[in-house]
Amino acid sequence: MNPILRERVLQEIRSLLDAYRPEIRRLVREAFVPELQRVIQDEIAGALAPEAPAPPVPSPVADAPAEPKPSSPxxxxxxxxxxxxxxxxxxxxxxxxxxxxxxxxxxxxxxxxxxxxxxxxxxxxxxxxxxxxxxxxxxxxxxxxxxxxxxxxxxxxxxxxxxxxxxxxxxxxxxxxxxxxxxxxxxGRDDFLSMLDRFAGQAEYGVQVFWDAPAMMETLAQESESVRHMTAGLGDKPKGAAYLHRQKIEAMLKKELETKADHYFREFFKDIQGCVTEVKIEKTKKTEDPARQMIMNLACLLPEARSGELGRELERIQEMVWFSVTFTGPWPPYSFT
Incomplete structure (x- = not known):
């Protein structure tokens, strides 16, 4: 690039950065801080988790701080x-x-x-x-x-x-x-008092449900008549056609897996909702282990005295084949402000 033109371009970039620096700073903070808070929460939960295998009934991790959420006032x-x-x-x-x-x-x-x-x-x-x-x-x-x-x-x-x-x-x-x-x-008095009344006697609990996606997909492949029919014809096809056929089978299984996940989400959500005062759906998080894929991430608000009722419902999910549950809390109501 021509040195004079290059210098003019750099000057223009610097001018834009100076003009929009507060906005850039805000965007970076919004992207960086929440992710770091999630990392901290995971580190705390990991540090507090027992080394021995978890009991059948998931127990809340006492005093594990949740990530602070933005509040309206x-x-x-x-x-x-x-x-x-x-x-x-x-x-x-x-x-x-x-x-x-x-x-x-x-x-x-x-x-x-x-x-x-x-x-x-x-x-x-x-x-x-x-x-x-x-x-x-x-x-x-x-x-x-x-x-x-x-x-x-x-x-x-x-x-x-x-x-x-x-x-x-x-x-x-x-x-x-x-x-x-x-x-x-x-x-903000009226809003503050209303929120404090809403939170009186309540605590936040985190509920995460995982499933073994590869095992579930294998089960679907065995149970699906259409998939079995398509798989049976693979041996008679040329190499290129067989590859495309396998891709079609994988796409079909993926769609069926998503449908199954949605079914379980709705079923679990309905049962959990009956045990809590309020529930908020959070974004699921990616895990490194494909056999432990998160399909549900909830923030639940309820009295501490009812945490046992929620725990029993989560125990039922925990006992299902291919499923596991993480149950944390009690926390201040970070997710509900």
Whole structure:
């Protein structure tokens, strides 16, 4: 490329990057942080899992933190200029006073509660700028701390609205930063109280159902009359035609497998739904083991006292041939805010 033209192109690219830097930063954070949170959740579940074979009835993994989910009343107020004083908000609780949570926040920051007419915001003091790092381990530690504060508030106050990582309220020019948080609580009061009423006495549990896809496909191949008929004629076909015929058989089996998975999903979902207060369908995750393919990933909200009822329903699924279940919780209601 001509050096002059190349320099002009680079200048144009730099100008575009400067103009859209905040948007690029936001998109990168949205893509990177949730995936990292999923990695952390899997690491915690793996660390807490017993080395011995799991019992027939899946038991919840106590205190395993779930990934924080975005909440509706949590839009952070950012200062477009130089970062001023801010408050990092972990959660909203109900009460009038409570214990000092202490230096357990991100980077060991002192965590306190700002109260406003029966509502409290669990915060630490910070600058009004996002937490950003290119070091994956640093971000993991931030996320662990974020979840740890929310778990502690949940245990102490019995109900909590978890906010997503990096929710920061910036102080306004006409009022102090604590007053900004108090005003935010006043403005969202009805929504906050409604959510706290909804979450009272409830906990979140995770349910993941897996099946042995290759074994299931082999069973379908043996049970399907059309597949057996097509397979029987393979030996009489030329090599090229036989290859195309096998591809057709595989496509047919894949379609039947998808139909079977949808059937089991609907059956299991209906039975699980009867054991819980609310249920949310999450995206399934890919696994390295084809014999353990996830076909269902649910977040369930229910009273802890009913977790045994849900466990018994999951035991029934666990005992089915080719199926296995992972059951985790209880957690604060991360998925339902």
């Amino acid at each position: 949590e839009e952070a107020l950012r200062d477009p200029g130089e970062p001023g004083e801010g408050r990092y908000v972990y959660a909203v609780i109900r009460g009038e006073a409570g214990p000092v949570l202490g230096p357990m926040g991100i980077d060991g920051r002192e965590v306190r509660i700002i109260w406003e007419d029966g509502l409290g915001a669990v915060v630490h003091d910070c600058t009004a700028a996002p937490y950003e790092s290119t070091d994956e381990e640093t971000v993991k530690q931030w996320l662990f701390a974020h979840q740890g504060v929310i778990d502690r508030a949940w245990r102490e106050f019995g109900g909590v609205i978890p906010l997503s990582f990096d929710t920061i309220l910036a102080g306004g020019e006409a009022q102090g930063t604590d007053e900004t948080v108090a005003a935010w609580l006043r403005d």
